[in-house]
Amino acid sequence: xxxxxxxxxxxxxxxxxxxxxxxxxxxxxxxxxxxxxxxxxxxxxxxxxxxxxxxxxxxxxxxxxxxxxxxxxxxxxxxxxxxxxxxxxxxxxxxxxxxxxxxxxxxxxxxxxxxxxxxxxxxxxxxxxxxxxxxxxxxxxxxxxxxxxxxxxxxxxxxxxxxxxxxxxxxxxxxxxxxxxxxxxxxxxxxxxxxxxxxxxxxxxxxxxxxxxxxxxxxxxxxxxxxxxxxxxxxxxxxxxxxxxxxxxxxxxxxxxxxxxxxxxxxxxxxxxxxxxxxxxxxxxxxxxxxxx
Amino acid sequence: xxxxxxxxxxxxxxxxxxxxxxxxxxxxxxxxxxxxxxxxxxxxxxxxxxxxxxxxxxxxxxxxxxxxxxxxxxxxxxxxxxxxxxxxxxxxxxxxxxxxxxxxxxxxxxxxxxxxxxxxxxxxxxxxxxxxxxxxxxxxxxxxxxxxxxxxxxxxxxxxxxxxxxxxxxxxxxxxxxxxxxxxxxxxxxxxxxxxxxxxxxxxxxxxxxxxxxxxxxxxxxxxxxxxxxxxxxxxxxxxxxxxxxxxxxxxxxxxxxxxxxxxxxxxxxxxxxxxxxxxxxxxxxxxxxxxx
Numbered sequence: 274x275x276x277x278x279x280x281x282x283x284x285x286x287x288x289x290x291x292x293x294x295x296x297x298x299x300x301x302x303x304x305x306x307x308x309x310x311x312x313x314x315x316x317x318x319x320x321x322x323x324x325x326x327x328x329x330x331x332x333x334x335x336x337x338x339x340x341x342x343x344x345x346x347x348x349x350x351x352x353x354x355x356x357x358x359x360x361x362x363x364x365x366x367x368x369x370x371x372x373x374x375x376x377x378x379x380x381x382x383x384x385x386x387x388x389x390x391x392x393x394x395x396x397x398x399x400x401x402x403x404x405x406x407x408x409x410x411x412x413x414x415x416x417x418x419x420x421x422x423x424x425x426x427x428x429x430x431x432x433x434x435x436x437x438x439x440x441x442x443x444x445x446x447x448x449x450x451x452x453x454x455x456x457x458x459x460x461x462x463x464x465x466x467x468x469x470x471x472x473x474x475x476x477x478x479x480x481x482x483x484x485x486x487x488x489x490x491x492x493x494x495x496x497x498x499x500x501x502x503x504x505x506x507x508x509x510x511x512x513x514x515x516x517x518x519x520x521x522x523x524x525x526x527x528x529x530x531x532x533x534x535x536x537x538x539x540x541x542x543x544x545x546x547x548x549x550x551x552x553x554x555x556x557x558x559x560x561x562x563x564x565x566x
Numbered sequence: 567x568x569x570x571x572x573x574x575x576x577x578x579x580x581x582x583x584x585x586x587x588x589x590x591x592x593x594x595x596x597x598x599x600x601x602x603x604x605x606x607x608x609x610x611x612x613x614x615x616x617x618x619x620x621x622x623x624x625x626x627x628x629x630x631x632x633x634x635x636x637x638x639x640x641x642x643x644x645x646x647x648x649x650x651x652x653x654x655x656x657x658x659x660x661x662x663x664x665x666x667x668x669x670x671x672x673x674x675x676x677x678x679x680x681x682x683x684x685x686x687x688x689x690x691x692x693x694x695x696x697x698x699x700x701x702x703x704x705x706x707x708x709x710x711x712x713x714x715x716x717x718x719x720x721x722x723x724x725x726x727x728x729x730x731x732x733x734x735x736x737x738x739x740x741x742x743x744x745x746x747x748x749x750x751x752x753x754x755x756x757x758x759x760x761x762x763x764x765x766x767x768x769x770x771x772x773x774x775x776x777x778x779x780x781x782x783x784x785x786x787x788x789x790x791x792x793x794x795x796x797x798x799x800x801x802x803x804x805x806x807x808x809x810x811x812x813x814x815x816x817x818x819x820x821x822x823x824x825x826x827x828x829x830x831x832x833x834x835x836x837x838x839x840x841x842x843x844x845x846x847x848x849x850x851x852x853x854x855x856x857x858x859x
Binding site for chain 2: 296301302303304308310315417438458490509510514516535536537544550
């Protein structure tokens with residue numbers, strides 16, 4: 274378990290000692306000299322809901338049960354009323370089977386489903402948009418001092434990203450404390466793993482902040498709203514549809530968080546501006562997450 | 567058509583004047599002051615092969631016909647033997663229908679298909695891996711001077727990325743000349759649009775280099791190989807499976823290209839080291855693609 278210098282502890286932090294998440298590979302650098310680097314693993318995981326095969330996700334491979342649970346929940350295939358009786362991971366078969374007490378209505382849903390492709394998507398919009406109908410996110414407050422503190426703590430936390438790059442992180446936070454830090458080759462997987470953890474722990478969503486290293490696309494906004502989390506922040510940028518959905522569902526959307534700078538494009542009413550931006554140190558190149566080679 | 571200072575012309579370059587690719591949105595910055603920024607559009611596009619609905623991709627929306635053709639080709643759903651009789655885009659319905667002279671075997675293939683999720687994936691591995699059987703990529707040469715020149719030209723080309731961020735680019739190159747520069751919210755879409763352009767133009771693949779701003783995941787490597795392009799370069803990092811597949815199919819894989827630095831993790835035998843890395847200027851913060859706010 275990782276420790277922060279503020280004396281806080283993550284409940285889950287990146288585990289750089291865990292075997293099988295990265296691999297050392299050797300290549301030749303620009304001078305033709307042998308160079309050994311760490312690269313992240315990427316492996317298929319097929320998710321079943323009862324006897325129905327749902328999806329094969331490419332994942333780094335940690336927390337397969339959380340990933341499966343969270344994926345099904347964020348897709349709207351598993352409702353709050355469904356009683357989960359088991360989540361069985363078979364490492365050899367690379368499968369997770371989520372079992373529910375009663376059959377769910379996922380078979381009907383599967384017919385409606387559209388399969389989506391590409392980095393900004395990857396999952397199922399029909400169901401997801403459906404799940405947002407009637408959603409109300411709580412009118413919490415978000416202090417800008419928390420946002421600055423979270424970004425600073427998260428950037429300085431040892432992570433697979435810092436070790437090997439080519440990976441996204443999503444962090445569940447409460448006020449100025451980062452609680453659960455998930456990473457994955459697919460940023461949607463990182464969010465789904467957080468959702469699965471929240472389901473398993475029965476964690477409240479209404480008082481949380483979700484921080485992601487990835488872009489604020491429609492799918493990221495939909496997933497965050499589906500989870501009932503009212504605030505989504507990122508150091509990356511926005512898509513127009515992401516902004517539109519956030520405004521529609523009343524989610525606070527903060528992007529381009531770099532040092533003292535950020536921009537809030539939706540749900541500004543939650544922000545309590547208690548920090549003086551000019552007192553926040555700007556990022557220098559050495560601490561810039563995306564600036565590293 | 568954009569002009570490069572070397573006097574070269576792109577065949578297709580990012581078109582910042584094209585309406586509908588970005589939108590101006592207003593938010594509040596860290597000081598609570600109104601700030602207007604450009605954000606990229608993201609819209610659904612449903613691809614049909616004859617009467618069969620295949621996928622709904624989230625895309626920025628330019629070149630829908632190339633995207634549809636390239637997606638089907640890179641998925642192995644459209645073989646070189648299939649004669650395409652029409653590619654019809656309906657803007658209002660947000661659909662593209664690709665028609666072939668004869669029914670394809672896609673219906674059988676659809677049964678085998680696994681749907682995948684997450685940023686590192688998004689498409690269909692079963693078919694794609696199948697398409698790689700027996701593939702032989704030509705033993706071309708790649709001069710490191712071309713790679714340095716390409717990276718420099720591409721970084722300085724006006725793009726939607728520089729305008730709005732949150733978008734990936736993929737560039738088809740010949741020797742030291744970038745030819746076709748596609749951008750999309752999903753980096754796989756950008757590659758598929760290149761594939762569609764190549765199909766439409768009957769372009770040779772064996773003498774080309776593909777440059778991407780995104781990560782070198784298994785899917786990017788598979789798509790590049792499916793297109794018959796022997797070299798894939800990126801400023802981003804690798805996944806272990808991406809490296810493994812590149813080594814298996816004999817594709818030259820170069821990553822972490824930043825200024826003078828790069829690392830080659832597969833297919834080193836194609837590299838001709840004709841440039842002195844120490845003569846290449848290192849990136850400074852202002853020119854760092856990912857370093858910008």
